[in-house]
Amino acid sequence: GTGTVTASPYPAEYDREYLSPVSLGTPAQILDLDFDTGSSDLWVFSSALPKSQTGGQTLYSPGNSSTSSVLENHTWSIRYGDGSGSSGTVVNELVTIGGISARRQALEIATQVSGSFTQDAASDGLLGLAFNSINTVRPTPQKTWFDNVQSSLAAPLFTVNLKKAAVGLYTFGAIDSKAHTGSIAYAPVNTKNGFWQFPLTGYAVGTGKFSNSSIDVIADTGTTLLMLPTNVVDAYYKGVKGAYYDTEYGAMVFPCTAKMPDFIFGLGSYRGSVPGSFISYGQINTSTCYGGLQSSEGLPFGILGDILLKAQEGNDGTWSTFEIGLGKP
Numbered sequence: 001g002t003g004t005v006t007a008s009p010y011p012a013e014y015d016r017e018y019l020s021p022v023s024l025g026t027p028a029q030i031l032d033l034d035f036d037t038g039s040s041d042l043w044v045f046s047s048a049l050p051k052s053q054t055g056g057q058t059l060y061s062p063g064n065s066s067t068s069s070v071l072e073n074h075t076w077s078i079r080y081g082d083g084s085g086s087s088g089t090v091v092n093e094l095v096t097i098g099g100i101s102a103r104r105q106a107l108e109i110a111t112q113v114s115g116s117f118t119q120d121a122a123s124d125g126l127l128g129l130a131f132n133s134i135n136t137v138r139p140t141p142q143k144t145w146f147d148n149v150q151s152s153l154a155a156p157l158f159t160v161n162l163k164k165a166a167v168g169l170y171t172f173g174a175i176d177s178k179a180h181t182g183s184i185a186y187a188p189v190n191t192k193n194g195f196w197q198f199p200l201t202g203y204a205v206g207t208g209k210f211s212n213s214s215i216d217v218i219a220d221t222g223t224t225l226l227m228l229p230t231n232v233v234d235a236y237y238k239g240v241k242g243a244y245y246d247t248e249y250g251a252m253v254f255p256c257t258a259k260m261p262d263f264i265f266g267l268g269s270y271r272g273s274v275p276g277s278f279i280s281y282g283q284i285n286t287s288t289c290y291g292g293l294q295s296s297e298g299l300p301f302g303i304l305g306d307i308l309l310k311a312q313e314g315n316d317g318t319w320s321t322f323e324i325g326l327g328k329p
Ligand SMILES: Cc1ccc(-c2noc([C@H]3C[C@@H](O)CN3)n2)cc1F
Pocket: 017, 034, 036, 037, 038, 039, 079, 080, 081, 082, 084, 116, 117, 120, 123, 126, 220, 221, 222, 223
């Protein structure tokens, strides 16, 4: 079959993350999870957390589910790109998304979460959509929900259609022909690091010339911003009057009044564009704004986060959006 679930941006004006409803256990406990194509653990806030580490999230309670069973002597512990993290124990549970069910899904119960998760009231946990090889459950790594439901999907793929300040969709098992115009561009995925990793074929800034260069990136719905090599970032902000590197924030900032050029990227022969307005991400004070494009210096690849994934491109007045089709086409 095929399953579709909403992806709602939070907070409304910042699209910092996108939350999707997931049904856990029997009777159903519905939690809003951050689907993350950059990791492979499905973990939830739970009744096993100290109250001091919760902050309004919906807590999954295995004791209230007749279909949960403890995965004895298994634990997990994960660290995200921004240094936040969580850890805990594991149950097997019924997990349903958009009507598609995995009966014995390894569901990771948090017994500890770091402060930024506690403070994020909107997210009840994460659902990893990268490859099994980077799952952190030990001694036996567990499979992702997407991997477990392959046999019940009409096609072994999912698409991501995130939107700016609007509700988007994750679709499992089908490519929605209504959600794209023209032909689909494919890129060869290298799964050796466990991510949806592929090469961009170059970039351009605004109406400038396209620079052909192979740039290794991952598609990462769990990252808010667009992170690319320093030479690309420098080339972009050369086109932004008054932009500078703020050592306090460790980031490129610029006057909020600056005209932001669009950012063009190559995927095969396809050319996609991120509106300049998306790259003015938020105010750090009355006159200075924070860049939605930052350097990936120190990382083994660039990160195509939500700033790029939510981009839309108008053609003949209609709006087509980028969908990242992930799977064996
Ligand atoms: C508070 C909080 C912190 C981090 C993240 C987070 N989720 O996905 C990711 C990226 C980075 C990489 O680790 C995998 N994908 N980061 C989510 C949060 F709610």
